Amino acid sequence: MSRPAPSPFYTLRGAGGPLNTLHFSCHGGDSPLLFSGSGKGAIHIWNLNTRRTEKIVEGHAGSSVIWVSTLQATDTLISQGRDMQVCLWDLSESRSEVVDSVWTGSVGFCQCSMLETSPRNYLLAFAGQQSEEIKIIELPSKTPVCTLVPDAKLGMVMCIKLWQPDSGPGPLLLAGYEDGSVLLWDVTQRSKLSQAKAHPEPVMCLTFDTKRLRGISGSSEKKLSSWIVDRQNNLQIQECVTLVNPGVSQLCIRGDGKLLASAGWDHRVRVFGWKKLRPLACFSTTLTWCKALLSLTTRTPKKDCWLLDPRTSGSACGQYTTRGLTLAEL
């Protein structure tokens, strides 16, 4: 990396608190939106054309928002807060009201995972009241689908990822546990398909590329560990990437499956080529400790990717553009 790291393309200010989570939403004609959940319970909706807050919705009774997402089809926002609630918001026609909420009972930091099964229905997976259990319900009917509890003692659920394989009939779920294992669950069978010990330390984050059936997970150590799900739905640990500093809080693969970004405890965002896990760039925020958050999108034509990280004051997310990097071979 001979070139100096690029400076942020723009800094969104004024969130008024540390940010925990980010989510991009780029519907066809509208200007792209960015949702951010703050530690003070506010969800800011940023218009990325004007780069200003379009709307601020407050829920979760002031406790921090740890996950936000939107549904493709409708103007529905889903947010998870540390008040053990998952709220569904109706944002259509400039409304902003909670239409429904689900009590999770989880006191951990495990973020939910959502899978849209049909235009109307979608599955939501979340950590349950018991530290190891994962609950899956169908929304908006709130019908419980299943509860997944591992046989062995694996500790708390740290991160989950719900996905729909092309071949299989039902959705599958990837879950990382406190003891460092990653488990693959079959949701319809309610059974464990396979298990792999990816890390000696708790799995802090994982992400999965459903096209290549390849995933990667990070922990509190210096390594990123990548693994694949083979045809028999077995998890196989593949190569590792060693980082300079320990601790990874978030991983994210760009929509086109070319870039992987990791957010480290060392306030750095590292970008890798997803295919060969070759390091490409490292963005430093220089200023603060940060629990870096990532969200990548390919939908904005001019910027190849957006990486975001908050500051202590939480008032900012920097957008970095990787345009200046040699991304040709990706």
Added chain:
Amino acid sequence: MPRCSSSKSMSSSLFDSSLKSPGQRKKKRCRLWLRPCVHVLENTCVQSWETLHGLFSELCLCLCSPADPGKPADTSEELKLAVLRCLDALFHAAYGDIFFKLFEPVMLPGLGAAISLLLALGEKEKSRDIQVAALMCLQALTLQCDCTQDHVVPSPEERCTIGSTMASFLPGITTAVARIITGDLRQGHTVTVRAIKVWSRTVALVLDDTQLQASKPEKTSSDLGRIGQLMVRRTPDWVKSTVGKLSVLLKKIISCTSAHQHWKVRLELVELDDHLLSRCSQSLGECVGLLLEALVGAVNDEDPRVRERCEVALREVSQRNQSCGSSSAQTFTDVLSENLHSLATSLPRLMRTSDDQKKLFVLNVFLGYIKVLGPLVSVVLNSGAHLERISRALMQVLELDVMDVRIVEERSYAPSIETSSGSGYSDGAHIQRKHFLYFTDEKILCVLMEICRTLGYYGNIYLLTDHFLDLYQQSSVYRKQAAMVLNEIIRGAAGIAVATEGQGVESQVRGHSPTQEDLKVAVVSVMEEYTSLKNWHLITVSEETDIDRQDQQLLTPSRLLSISNSNFSSTNANSLQVIPSSFASTSTSSSSSTLHQLNSNIWQLCIQLEGIACFAQALGRDFRSLLMTSLYAVLEKAGEETLLVSQAALGSMRDISKACGYPSLKELINENSDYLLNDISVNLQRLSQHPQAPRVLTVMLTHSDSSLLSLVGDIVQDVLIALDLSYDHTAALFCSVLHALMKALARWFPPSCRRTSESARPKQTSTQKEVFNIRQFLLDQRKQKELAEGIGIEEDDSEDLEFPPPTECEDVEDLGGPDVKAELPPHLSITKDVMERCIHLLSDPSLRLRLKVLDVLELCVCVLSEKENELLPIVHRCWPALVQRLTADDPLAVLRAFRVLCTLGETCGDFLRRRVSKEILPKLSSSLTRQAPISAKAGPVYTHTLAYKLQVAVLQGLGSLCQRLDLAEADLDAVCEACLPYLSCRQPIRLQEASQSVFRHLIQVDPDAFWFTLNELHCPSSYIPPHPDLHPIQLSGMGRPRDEYSDNVLKLLREEFGSVAETVDQPVS
């Protein structure tokens, strides 16, 4: 009165008999006879050809001289006039059918004679009336009279007859009349107007399009003989050659009348143009260009009547050409674009050579063409040659003169920004005018700008912006002009300041007006180019003067002037003093080419800044979304040191805020502070590439208010961290930011209560005025005495408690509150952070920086004064460094440090008093005492030494310090003792003055004590007690002879105790 047919036959027969041969009559009788004749003719009709013919030839005979029938007779003017009237009346009275007999080929010789007579009269006569009458007759003869009487309306065939007959006389008439028109300038305008009328009507009659197009073979009877040779056949060849000759005449006429002083003449010229263009635009061929040029040139006539007529004419012309067949419209457009092209070609030459009047005319013509072309402009511009030609012409004409030295010299210092922000919209004192190489008249610039706007209004916005952007990029020679043109084109495209004649028509005509979206795209592309790195970050300050200037900037303001501007600055040894404003001359001598370049850069920036304002005007509120990229750039320039640039930027900011609908600059900045701060924070991290970021922050702070604070907090942290990371290189830059920040904070949060300022400062010298109340004095004294003895100490809150040490006050807070300290308001926590940095920077090796830091520190103290618990600990930490500045630094720093100390004295007097009296006063007074004998003995060279400057600085600061701190008596005595030697007249004069100032302050603290002290030294008068019982006063200064101190002591006594001294003096004298 209607002409009744019954009487007319009678009267005509009457004429018949009486007029048989008037030629033989005496001239006098002839005149007598003419009068009733006119009357009769005016009221009757001539029905018979014989009468008409007879009268016509008789009257002609009357006019011509008997010897030479071709020349007018040498008769009296009255007679000629009467004959002409009569002729006129005859033409009016003739019946249509017989009138046309005049134009039969047989009549040619007679008609020719009459016409040449009339022309001769019109040309040669001295009397205007005769001239006019002769010309009127000519008009009436061709049935073109424009008087109010009834006229015969000829049928097309009849017109054709007249036309073909008159064709024979056309050369004669046109040359002669043209001579009249272009003849004597002093002849009355009526003659000229009439002549123009005759010219235009005759030409229009002969070369009428409809007649020529009909072009039926005119039958020529062979029996005419010689007369047949006179006949002219209007063949195309003939027309062509005639038009060639006519164009020469026309050129003469136009050049003579287009700038005629009288508006009626110019109006008539417009009429001529209009008439000819409407009647015979096709047959006139090459003349059309000339006519159009003249018409177009009158579009911007100074007289509104001419202008209006011309506009009507032009509109008719353009409509006629659009409505009628495509081929003719094509030719018309061709003519126009041809004219435009040739004018554009010759424009640079004309602009170089001709005078302002002519230039203005030429440009008006240019503008007129564009206006006449209207929407066709875009068609014309599609031709590469035309566009190229026009743009080159504009580039050359608009070349700026960049030789003015003052532009580079002028600097805007921070204070000037401040004041301009305070006064809001009061525009900068002067907007610098642009100086052009080829013209000086402001009107010319206006026309040029209007040309650009009109081009933008009608032309294709994409084509134009692309083309001029190309020129802009091509060469630095064209850059400024191209930018100017671009600015106006975009304004014009938005329809701003474009003179739209006849709104209704216009809106239809301009069908393809660019949408707001088109405009925005164009603006974005131009603005990107303007604000790109290479076009925006231009050097406007020559490097070597930069440091000088900064020094000067630091040194000049406020009280330091007294030191730096004294007479010793030229031979200054330790190079602290700056020779003011001398760098201008050095820079000019060093390299004028670079100066040239700098000037050019400055103008380019100004034009680009104006451009951004223009774009904002063009887009209106839509410009708001572009503020994201543009506002930072403009603010960057508003912080520039070059006066012209910063003024232009401020002006631009005002225009932008107006265009975007913000009520003032403050709102503009506040509502877009997120955009600005983002750029600032990004650029702060790469300061080496973007050194302007702090400047932008400075501008923001000066123009905004406290609502900015929440967002700024973040940035200030950035600044401080960036400062921490690189103290060596960037401290100076950041210090100015911190200075601006603290200034802004001090303005936004004025310290609510100056606790000690009121109590510490004794009432000014008003004591003199007060009636001395002895009773009160005695009571007070008794109370003091009792206090001293310890009586009543309980109820009085004494000064024993004085001030708690800083550590204690923190403890108190900790005890009182919970473990967590209450969060400070943001501005105070920022101030605290800044002050922390100041502690380190106070001992920076660079003097400039130290001075700046002292200024910042002073402001910090002001802001923080409202929270003593925060202030005192940090002052405690600052103290050692400050003491160093006060006691062992450069004189400039000493003085500045004194100011800080005084501010500190105001805000935390008690806290400081003991420290000052313990740590500072002894050192200062001892050094003063030590130096006093040296300076008293020293020669003139001494004033150049550092020791001297230090003495001055200390003496200048000491007085106010003592006063502010409310020092104890012992300290005052010490100060007094140290300063007394400086009252000696042997000291350098400035030391004496400074010492006087110390005493003035001291006297305000304790007038009585120092009155006594001074009198002890020298007492000018003896005091005789009013009552013998009282002891006589003995002062040691009494009766002393004049010594070294007496002058200054007397001066002080007179100034400070003036009235007392006089009243005391009186009984003595």
